[in-house]
Structures are given as C-alpha cells and as structure tokens.
Amino acid sequence: MNFDNTTLIVAGAIFAAVILLLVLFLRRPKQRVSLSGAESRPLSPTSSARSIDLAEGRGVADEGAAAAKDVAGQILGVEAHPLVAPADGPPDNLQTLKGVGPKLAAQLNAAGFTRFEQLARLTPNEIALLDERMGAFKGRLARDRVSEQAAYLARGDTEGFESAFGKLGGA
Known part of the structure; x- marks a missing residue:
C-alpha cells in the first residue's frame, strides 16, 4: 500500500489529537475547589495559578496543532520546531556576552544564532531546548543568562548591561 505525504500528515494529526485527548482526560482534576467570599489566596501550592510558558502555544488547539506538527516532522524527517528566526542584518559578536567564548x-552560529536579538527573543523553554x-x-545558556545579556545588547543598552553583568568585554 502506497501513502502520499498528505495521507501521512492527516494520519499523524489524528493520532496526535487522540493522544492529546487521552492526556487531557487522564489529567482532569479529581475535585473542584472554590474560594468563597473575599478570600483569594490559594488553598495549596498545587491549586495556585501557575505561569506556564510553552514555546508551542497556550491553548488546547495550539497544543494539538504542535503535536500534529511533531508527528508529521518525525514521519517526514524534518525539524518540526526550528528554534531560530532568520537573522535580520549583519552578525553580532556573540563573544561580547559573558560566558560565550x-x-x-x-556552536550558536552553527545553530543559526548570529544576532543578539535572536537570543533575546528565546523563551525559557526554547533556551532549555537549545541547551x-x-x-x-x-x-551554560541558562546559567550565564545569555538571553538576558543579549536583550540588553540588542536594544543598545550597554549601561544597563554593565550594571547587571559587569564591564562589557568581547574578543
């Protein structure tokens, strides 16, 4: 039996959607807790609102689409989630960043990172994936706060950089 790419992508999307629904069903809360009156503090650490930063999206539809993209990427053998947006302009000297020799x-250049603004736009999840x-x-990227350093230099704030990270160096 011969399948074309569209059939494989659709099958992968359906498979990913079924898996996502199973995960959502199995992770549903066991009990509901509501706060009464003016009391607004959480009852337990697990019931507090948490900031979840996902590079793929923030809703169920986004996560389903990302899962389908993952499956399709594996089937087709391509990078489903490239981390780096194309650079706009000449490359920056990344060795200016503390901890980057x-x-x-x-290695960062080989991964497609040539400008401070590319590194500055990385989310914590993307930094973990790149790491x-x-x-x-x-x-090293997280420990040396490379994305934070790059944000200062991308906006030309050398004074802010030096107050946060020390004297601006570079090779």
Whole structure:
C-alpha cells in the first residue's frame, strides 16, 4: 500500500489529537475547589495559578496543532520546531556576552544564532531546548543568562548591561 505525504500528515494529526485527548482526560482534576467570599489566596501550592510558558502555544488547539506538527516532522524527517528566526542584518559578536567564548559562539552560529536579538527573543523553554543541543556547553545558556545579556545588547543598552553583568568585554 502506497501513502502520499498528505495521507501521512492527516494520519499523524489524528493520532496526535487522540493522544492529546487521552492526556487531557487522564489529567482532569479529581475535585473542584472554590474560594468563597473575599478570600483569594490559594488553598495549596498545587491549586495556585501557575505561569506556564510553552514555546508551542497556550491553548488546547495550539497544543494539538504542535503535536500534529511533531508527528508529521518525525514521519517526514524534518525539524518540526526550528528554534531560530532568520537573522535580520549583519552578525553580532556573540563573544561580547559573558560566558560565550569562541567555541560556544561557533556552536550558536552553527545553530543559526548570529544576532543578539535572536537570543533575546528565546523563551525559557526554547533556551532549555537549545541547551540540550550544546553538548559540552549544556547548561551554560541558562546559567550565564545569555538571553538576558543579549536583550540588553540588542536594544543598545550597554549601561544597563554593565550594571547587571559587569564591564562589557568581547574578543
């Protein structure tokens, strides 16, 4: 039996949707808790509102679409979630960032990161995903707050950078 790409993508989307529904069904709350009157503090740490930052989306529909994209990417053998947006302009000297030397800068360039603004736009989840690809430098991006440093330099705030991270250096 011969399948074309559309059939495989549709099958992957249906499979991902079924899995997503199962996960949502199994994770539903066991009991409902409501606060009465003016009391507004959470009853327990698990009932408090948490900030969940997902690089793929914030709603069920977005998550379903992302799951279908994951399955289709695996079937077709392509990168379903590229981390980096194309650079706009000449490359920046990433070695200006504290903790980024020539080897880490080369790895970031190989991953498509050439400008401060690209690094500044990364979400915590995207930083974690990129960190997984950094081999010997795993953990450095988060520990050295590379995205935060890049945000200062992307907007040209060298004074803010130096007050937060120390004297501006570079190779």
